[in-house]
Amino acid sequence: MSETPAIEAEGLVKHYGTTKALDGLDLTVGQQTVYGLLGPNGAGKTTAVRVLATLLRPDGGRARVDGHDVVAEAAVVRQTIGLTGQYAALDEYLTGRSNLVMIGRLSRLTTRAATRRADELLERFGLAEAATRAVKTYSGGMRRRLDLAASLIGNPSVLFLDEPTTGLDPTARALMWDIVRELVADGTTLLLTTQYLDEADQLADRIAVIDGGRVIAEGTPAELKASVGGQRVLLTLAEAGDAAVAVKALQAFATGSIVPNGRVSDHGDRLLEVPVIATDGLATEVLRALDAAGVGVSDIAVRSASLDDVFRTLTAAEAADEDEDKAELAEEAAV
Numbered sequence: 001m002s003e004t005p006a007i008e009a010e011g012l013v014k015h016y017g018t019t020k021a022l023d024g025l026d027l028t029v030g031q032q033t034v035y036g037l038l039g040p041n042g043a044g045k046t047t048a049v050r051v052l053a054t055l056l057r058p059d060g061g062r063a064r065v066d067g068h069d070v071v072a073e074a075a076v077v078r079q080t081i082g083l084t085g086q087y088a089a090l091d092e093y094l095t096g097r098s099n100l101v102m103i104g105r106l107s108r109l110t111t112r113a114a115t116r117r118a119d120e121l122l123e124r125f126g127l128a129e130a131a132t133r134a135v136k137t138y139s140g141g142m143r144r145r146l147d148l149a150a151s152l153i154g155n156p157s158v159l160f161l162d163e164p165t166t167g168l169d170p171t172a173r174a175l176m177w178d179i180v181r182e183l184v185a186d187g188t189t190l191l192l193t194t195q196y197l198d199e200a201d202q203l204a205d206r207i208a209v210i211d212g213g214r215v216i217a218e219g220t221p222a223e224l225k226a227s228v229g230g231q232r233v234l235l236t237l238a239e240a241g242d243a244a245v246a247v248k249a250l251q252a253f254a255t256g257s258i259v260p261n262g263r264v265s266d267h268g269d270r271l272l273e274v275p276v277i278a279t280d281g282l283a284t285e286v287l288r289a290l291d292a293a294g295v296g297v298s299d300i301a302v303r304s305a306s307l308d309d310v311f312r313t314l315t316a317a318e319a320a321d322e323d324e325d326k327a328e329l330a331e332e333a334a335v
Contacts, residue, residue: 004031004066004067005028005029005030005031005064006029006030006031006032006033006065006066006157006158006189007027007028007029007035007052007063007064007065007158007189007191008027008028008029008063008064009025009026009027009028009048009051009052009061009062009063010026010061010062010063011024011025011026011060011061011062012024012025012026012048012051012058012060012061012062012063013025013058013059013060013061013213014044014047014051014056014058014059014060014213015059020212020213021044021047021213022044022047022048022051022058022061022213022214023044023212023213023214024061024213024214025044025048025061025210025213025214025215026214026215027048027208027215029189029191029206030189030205030206031189032184032187032188032189033184033189033190033205033206034180034184034190034192034203034204034205035189035190035191035192035204035205035206035207035208036192036193036194036200036203036204036206036207036208037049037191037192037193037194037207037208037210038193038194038197038200038207038208038209038210038307038311039209039210039211039315040211040315043210043211043212043213044210044212044213044214045162045193045210046086046162046193047213048210049083049160049162049191049193051063051070052065052070052160052191053070053077053078053081053083053160054070054071054074054077054078054081055083057071058070058071065077065080065081065158066080066157066158068080079154080156080157080158081156081157081158081159081160082151082152082153082154082156082158082159082160083151083159083160083162084144084147084148084150084151084159084160084161084162084164085147085162086162086163086166089147089150090135090143090146090147090150091135092134092135092136093134093135093136094134094135095131095132095133095134095135096122096127096130096131096132096133096135096138096146097115097118097119097122097131097132099135099146099150100114100117100118100121100122100146100149100150100153101114101115101118103150103153104117104118104153107153107154109153109154114153117153118153119131121149121152121153122149124149125145125146125148125149125179126145126175127142127145127146127149130142139172140167140168140169140172141168141169141171141172141175141176144164144165144168144172144176145175145176145179148161148164148176148179152183156188157187157188157189158188158189158190158191159183159188159189159190159191160190160191161180161190161191161192161193162193163193163194163195164176164192164194165177165194165196165199166195173196173199177199177202177203180192180203181203192204197306197307197308197311198307200221200307201221201306201307204221205220206218206219206220207219207220207221207224207307209224209310209311209314209315211314211315216314216315217310217314221307224307224310225304225305225306225307225309225310226305227310228256228275228305228309228310228313228314231275231276231277231278231282231302231303231304231305232273232274232275232276232302232303232304232305232309233250233253233273233274233276233282233283233286233300233301233302234271234272234273234274234299234300234301234302234303235250235271235272235273235274235286235290235297235299235300236270236271236297236298236299236300237270237271237272237295237296237297237298238270238295238296238297238298239270239295239296240270242294242295242296243270243272245293245294245295246272246290246293246295247272248293249289249290249292249293249295250272250274250286250289250290252289253274253276253282253285253286253289254274254275254276255275255276255277256275256313257275258272258273258274258275259272259273270298274286275305275309276302278302282302283300283302286300287300
């Protein structure tokens with residue numbers, strides 16, 4: 001395996017008018033891995049992909065793909081990459097095979113080579129039987145598979161997948177996951193942006209959480225989950241009015257903020273989530289502390305931290321820091 005990173009970004013900056021979409025983004029992606037980019041809407045994920053894929057020119061910093069500068073050697077970079085965007089870039093009135101052959105010809109393959117490659121990919125992605133049908137008759141999952149096949153016409157060493165499973169049903173998503181794993185096994189490097197945290201957890205070797213156009217955390221899924229506390233205690237209180245007393249009693253166990261868990265809406269503020277370090281007998285100790293405080297509990301559960309916890313914790317902390325900075329600036333301006 002080459003020691004040269006598949007993707008490197010150093011201090012990338014990109015503005016849209018007064019909006020700073022990228023604000024010093026740093027990334028290093030190893031060869032033959034899946035690297036996940038997570039972040040809220042507007043965090044800069046798609047802008048980062050477009051810069052790395054040479055579709056946008058950065059306003060600052062630099063980036064390389066397979067050792068080639070995305071600005072100075074853009075033409076070379078385009079020969080080594082594939083890109084699947086959020087929406088299928090296909091001609092709906094052409095057949096699946098015709099779409100792939102057309103893209104192959106645009107990639108400077110001969111008609112014979114483009115047709116051979118198209119047939120290989122149609123077979124690989126389970127689309128051979130639909131090859132002669134117009135794309136407008138394809139299901140959403142079939143379109144996404146054909147779009148991915150189109151991005152592989154040129155046998156790219158690096159593939160950018162920008163929310164590739166958005167809108168797909170669970171079966172189609174699972175199929176796409178299998179395809180991604182096969183691509184990595186065959187030697188492809190993938191940069192994946194996704195809104196599905198379970199998808200990143202399943203597929204990514206490493207993950208960067210970005211917000212405000214910069215990386216706020218990076219590591220393996222296990223490392224990121226450990227960084228926000230390895231376990232969560234979920235409590236359903238018998239009475240909603242006991243929440244404040246319960247929070248006070250639980251502070252001795254918490255490794256971070258105790259918050260209402262809105263994922264079970266019918267419980268309202270009766271449901272609390274407590275980040276903890278798991279120990280033997282933890283649930284019993286928590287119940288004893290609440291009982292001593294006069295708080296009744298209807299249900300208790302302990303689970304491992306998830307990427308959802310990482311995402312919520314990190315982006316909430318980032319928002320709090322931004323609010324604090326704005327308050328400081330306002331105070332300085334008033335002096």
